[in-house]
Amino acid sequence: MTANQMSGEMNAVFTPSDSQGSQKTTVNRLAGGQIDRSRRLRFTFDGKGYLAHPGDTLASALLANGVRLMGRSFKYHRPRGVISSGSEEPNALVELRSGARREPNTRATVIEMFDGLEATSQNRWPSLSFDAMGVNDLLSPFFAAGFYYKTFMWPKAFWEKLYEPIIRRAAGLGSLSMEADPDAYDKGFLHCDLLVVGAGPSGLAAALTAGRSGARVILADEDFRLGGRLNAETLAVGDQSGADWAAATVAELASMPNVRLMTRTTIIGAFDHGIYGALERVSDHLAVTPKGKVRQTLWRIYSKRALVCAGAIERPIAFVNNDRPGIMMAGALRAYANRWAATPGHRVAVFTNNDDGLRTVADLRAKGVQIAAVIDSRPDAPALSGVEHLRGAMVIDAKGRLGLSSIVVRTASGDTRTIPCDALGVSGGWNPNVGLTCHHRSRPVWNDGIAAFVPGNDLPAGMTVAGAAVGHLTTAAALRTGAEGAAAALADIGHSAALPDLPRAEDDAPRLTPLWYVPHKKGRAWVDPQNDVTVKDVKLAHQEGYRSVEHLKRYTTLGMATDQGKTSNVTGLAVMAAMTGQTIQQTGTTIYRPPYTPVPIAAFAGRSAKEDFRPKRLTPSHKWATEQGAVFVEVGMWMRAQWFPKPGETTWRQSVDREVLATRGSVGICDVTTLGKIDVQGTDAAEFLNRIYANPFAKLGVGKVRYGIMLREDGMVMDDGTAARLAEDHFVVTTTTANAVGVYRHMEYCRQCLWPDMDVQLISTTEAWAQFSVAGPNARKLLQKIVDQDISNEALPYMGCAEVTVMGGLRARIFRISFSGELAYEIAVPTRYGDGLIRAMADAAKEFGGVVYGTEALGVMRIEKGHAAGNELNGTTTALNLGMAGMVNKKKDAIGSTLSEREGLNQPDALNLVGFRPVSKDALMSAGSHFINAGAEANAANDQGYMTSVAWSPNLGHYVGLGFLKNGANRKGERLRAVCPVKDLETEVEVVSAHFIDPEGERLRA
Amino acid sequence: MIINHPLLGPRDSQEFTYLGDASLIDRPDWQAPDAVDQFHDYLYLRDNPAGEHRELWFHEQGDRSWLVVTRNVVTHEILNVELASDVARSRGRSK
Incomplete structure (x- = not known):
């Protein structure tokens, strides 16, 4: 690379205390790109200051500044760099911001740069380049799949005190701030005819088709710049660059009042009846959430139809030490070069099993990056000119612990060669992004043509798929199927849409010869870098009998955590299929569940937090x-x-x-x-109350109030209260505070479902x-x-x-x-x-x-x-238990009266509500105590009942209690043990009448 | 889920509370000689079909109608929504 091919940009590295900065080159910034070079943004990573531009992500800015090492792996603390350019990123997880706003496990690839951004690497101590826990890597034989089940088995007491704290400290991701989140979050509701998920070529063509037809359209994309891969590729669309066509299309869509463009918005799940969840990161790209704005909004989108244009995700090829910082997906490598004008290195190699990987070679060369070699596993690949194209070769090892320094290649002839390079792009093909299509348990089906899973046939109702997400891996097919998909979806709801004249675009389906991993005897080849799962771990799980793909996932943790295996799952399945001799289709996939990417709990809470919970x-x-x-x-x-x-x-x-x-x-x-108040009116009001209360109400006089108990149909007491008859056809019913809602619901149920022709109307007048x-x-x-x-x-x-x-x-x-x-x-x-x-x-x-x-x-x-209250009306007590058996009238139909006669509820030793007082006047009693006969052992077999309510009586000068006691009505005067093991309290109590004050009721009649 | 209320049109299921099997409408006669047995079966014995199920929903945050919703509990597809009072009358209930 020559100086004039570099951007020539100055002033890349500064320290926070030195605002002018030292004059250094942004070593890995290329020319071009969709960044605003007229403005500079300052940010820090692990306390060191750097410069970026608007349009950068944290990952692109770090690469541009020559930083390849961005994190440490979960289990072995292996040094890791970024491998992708999107939300699928497994490695480059950082703690973003500081103080109460600190967010752990944030993917550097989706952090939009802002001035003053602070990021810190995680899961390392004392520093990212020297991590003491890196010793785990040397101990890796102990940490293979299922290690905790085998290693930390005994002694049992060691688990809680020793093993678990050590494992938790050693294996982990970022840490929480432990402070309250200072920002506001919200929820919202949107409606549309067509929801388009993803704004790549197929999504833009779909939105254009639907938008021009006048339909109500929502186009949502997780990125802050719409266009998807069009922004990452140099492929032309018509006579424009893909990025320019995307920008022009977005401009047209933005001018349509019937189209809502939602950038920074991830569709997180497909729910029932066309409802989609969406997380909009409203202010995440700003240094501080503006006053009066929310940080994020969780949308519930009600769509008549949805078209998934979610694209595809490139997958790696596993080989020994394929996790070195500087090794990334070939498509990500050219995305960084084309969109962000950044490269992880000056001397780059590419390892591919398909034609698409070769695009990286062409694009990087065009940007002036030196190509060290192209390692193409296909012996019959079309030969490239101008670069060393090693056909039929494979990468068998990579060197450079903190950053790639060279790769070891086995050529077609079997020779081994070491090729110095500081970055390697790997392409194992592209997996259609089928996640959303599987949220209702549809299983994807294997497509041999592209050697990948594509959506199955039993998709969620109202959902269709277009573009790369359905396996069309060319720009032309993406545009065409997007437009056609939108028109078909709208036709389905009786809305006609004309297909737009689509521009010409690249239409060569990339050829691919599957290669999942490079065979090796020694060393570790990483399948899932986030969970540190290697090819050997998958083999080990299989040898140990974990044959189901769901068991493989749980045993090895393949595909778990923040990335949910977006880059690793299919490779893992392919390794497993190779073990079993089954096809990948037969091996099957694990179940995809919402959310598509992580959602903060705060967004789920929205405004229902703290005092507004x-x-x-x-x-x-x-x-x-x-x-x-x-x-x-x-x-x-x-x-x-x-x-x-x-x-x-x-x-x-x-x-x-x-x-x-x-x-x-x-x-x-x-x-x-x-207390609940329900107004009951109508000529049948009295008869209605007669049926919902166990005791009679039909003959209650006007101007009279009666206490009543309502039973559930199973004979248990549901609630108690009073009904006052204000007029012949007008009652006011009261309920307990706690049951006001439930009693009203029950009364409406009785009125509408059981006796629909009764002339009775209900309304809650509590407030x-x-x-x-x-x-x-x-x-x-x-x-x-x-x-x-x-x-x-x-x-x-x-x-x-x-x-x-x-x-x-x-x-x-x-x-x-x-x-x-x-x-x-x-x-x-x-x-x-x-x-x-x-x-x-x-x-x-x-x-x-x-x-x-x-x-x-x-x-x-x-x-x-x-008087009984909620403690006594606890849902397990009958009128008999409460001493009100006589109130249950047997001569009328009332809810619960029939089943209250069940034999089991009417045993001679049934619980009765009685009073208790301590034998020693100053002794304490406690609700929740159980009664045990004097002299008996305090165990469940000897349980005689339990205390429900206790209070200090200032009138009597001692504690008084209510409780349920077996055959209690006939045990007055008996002394029992009231035992409360929870409070370590035991009191000798005497069984007394529950009416401690004025048992004759003279006061209330005075 | 969206429940197509017969009076109010499509409504989010969050506005409703769920009770259970719509067979609860068929409350036995309290004067039948085997009333206790009949009530026992009515209250405790339920079919649990993996497919179409008729169930009672209450529009608690709305007009307080009880509805009979016919729903495929496997796919969540809602096949029919009726006012429970209409269903009750059609099954011979009156007052």
């Missing part, structure tokens, strides 16, 4: 409660006040005890809006009404200050309800029901008045020394009263 529901008193300094707890999606600390209270118990005592002593107010419980001996006095009508015991007796007005005319509903066991009401106003009502009631409560209480006090009082 799920929606928050706020109660109508939330603002007021916040002002009071309430402590909140998340219940379902609701934020409920848990307790309201007062000055001087240092523990939650102090606050909760005060709230309980004040409520039972005077009056307490609690926001119970979160339409703000509802507060007012409980305690002064509840009536307090509420009478709020409610405009008379609410005396005569006017509104226990279990009565009424539509009333409050505060001088605001419509409201009042229900005289009690969860605490006190004289209590629930008062409901339209939600927008909830804030006003809590303020008015809290103000009015002051006169009585009343309080507003949270969910903890609510829980204490319901346990004191012996």
Whole structure:
């Protein structure tokens, strides 16, 4: 190479502290290329500064700067360089950026250069060129396929303490920052008639055909420059270069309002019914995500038809030491030269089994790169002139640990020759990129003509394939099948598209004689460089009985990790086929699954992260409660006040005890809006409730409320609550907070699927009404200050309800029901008045020394009263278990009543809900404890039941508990062991009534 | 998946919740002499075909219709979508 053939560009290498930089040549930058030489970008790799241009990738910029060594391999820590120019890259994985934005395992081939880019090599210590773990390479006999299953078998205790930490440290990829991702991510939805996957020649021709017809088109490509291989080749399209034709076509497409061009967008998977997942890297090519923009967007694309134009991926030929930095795919070598004006070396050799590899020779020569030799495994290959073309020869070894220095060639005559070179392009042929076509378990089929798998016949509905992805490996065929594929796909949905006049293009299908690996006795030939799998590993797996291709994959790890074997799988299968004597078709492939390339978890989360992980529901008193300094707890999606600390209270118990005592002593107010509310209307409303509740509802009077239990059809209790009859044909049903959604769904199921002609309508009004419980001996006095009508015991007796007005005319509903066991009401106003009502009631409560209480006090009082809640209604308990067997009416049809009669649910030793108190008054009890008879051993065989709820009762001065005990109803007074192995706690408890407070129910009727 | 709602047109399956076999519509008579056995079979015995399956879906994030979706559970192809109330009536259910 002469000086004037070099770009002549200066100022390549600088140190971060020296912004002017030292004056050095970008040693491997060629002329031409699709980079913007008018601008320079600075970047660092392992702390050393370099220069690049817009249009570069990290890989092209490193090559241009003379850097071939980019990483260390996973297992043996072998020095590695880049081998591809696309997303299939297995070797050149780096940690990109720093701090919280650090991204491990990022492929240098797809990192678009920006000013200030920082990249660090990974899986090496202390440095990339001297890696202490390189000792693994010398120990390689111990690390062959299946090594962990054989080497680290015993003693068992060594696994966790010794083997695993060592393996994890020695074998691995990049590391996470362990900091929260500071960027925003999003999700989006798009619709189109035709989705074109890939913007190479076939994709562009397809989009042009569909776009000109007026169809709604999405053209997506993972690259930041559309054109695919047209940008990497020198082949003409019409009278333009391929790259110029691509640019002109993209410009026309960009002008069409019905076409959406999506660059930097990978179609990651084919899902059901024409839905495709797409990851758009919106800001990855920028130094910092701009304010108000997202880093990446995960799109869900609803397509009527999809045309996969995903091209093909070149495959290597395995030979000994074929992983030396500087050895890469022949097509990548010319892509770097043509598109990025970069070369890994000045003296380059090419090893090929097909004509396409020879294009690299011509293109590099045209760029002034010296060709050391062309090693062509085909004895009958057409002879090249002007270069040394060794036909019938093979590369048998490569030298140069940190970078290729020479190759060893066995010629057709059997001589061995060493040929100095600093780069080698290898071409074993091209594999159509069939991944997406297999996402619904279609199996690709072998095509002998191109010695590769092509898509099968049972593709996902609505998907067709064109161009190299279907095995058409010429530009002309790609253009033609792309256009025809688009027209056919649109015709299928009744939309006609005229075929465009396509330019003339190269149409010589490359000839190939398959060669998968160069036979060798010694040394290691790499099939899967990312997972350090060699030809011998595949042979070993086969010898050890792993004959299925799926077993081969798991045993050797061939085709796993970030690249999913895009360059290695077919070669691995071919080696295996050679072992078994089967054809490659018979050997078969492993299953291709989404995503096509790695997707950050953050993109899957989108905006549903951190505090927005799920929606928050706020109660109508939330603002007021916040002002009071309430402590909140998340219940379902609701934020409920848990307790309201007062000055001087240092523990939650102090606050909760005060709230309980004040409520039972005077009056307490609690926001119970979160309980589900379902409005039930219609002439059959009463009969409908009669069937969904186990107990009777048909004869409930207007103005009355009744407690009810709903069963599942299997006889278990689903939920409990109340139904209030506001009018002959109008009820309001309440549910527990947790089951509000499920109960509503169940009621709609009963209405629509079981009794479709019942005149009944349902609607959830949970969020339409703000509802507060007012409980305690002064509840009536307090509420009478709020409610405009008379609410005396005569006017509104226990279990009565009424539509009333409050505060001088605001419509409201009042229900005289009690969860605490006190004289209590629930008062409901339209939600927008909830804030006003809590303020008015809290103000009015002051006169009585009343309080507003949270969910903890609510829980204490319901346990004191012996009321079941979620802990008891846990999906495994029956009405009998809960002491409500008498409520299940046998004289009517209700959901669950028939199966509640099953023998197994009605045994004499069935669990009964009873109360427990510690024998020693100051002893602790714990929910989750199991009951064991006194004197019996604490084991599962002796289990007598379990404690469901425990609270400290400030009224009684000891802990109180509820629990299920075998035949518990008949065991009052018995002493048992309550054993909690999890907390290492055991308490002697006495079986008592579940109603610790006011067992006769006098208070609530007062 | 996309479910073609009989009233609302194509809708993403994310808007729905799934219950199970549409045979749940055929709830036995509680007064039959062998009602417990019939309810047992109704609740616990299901065909599990590798192919067409009629199943109940609830349009929870939509109009709250229960639908009977006939779906090939191998290919996910949806062959028919009906309102469950229509199916229930056609199978003799009323009130």
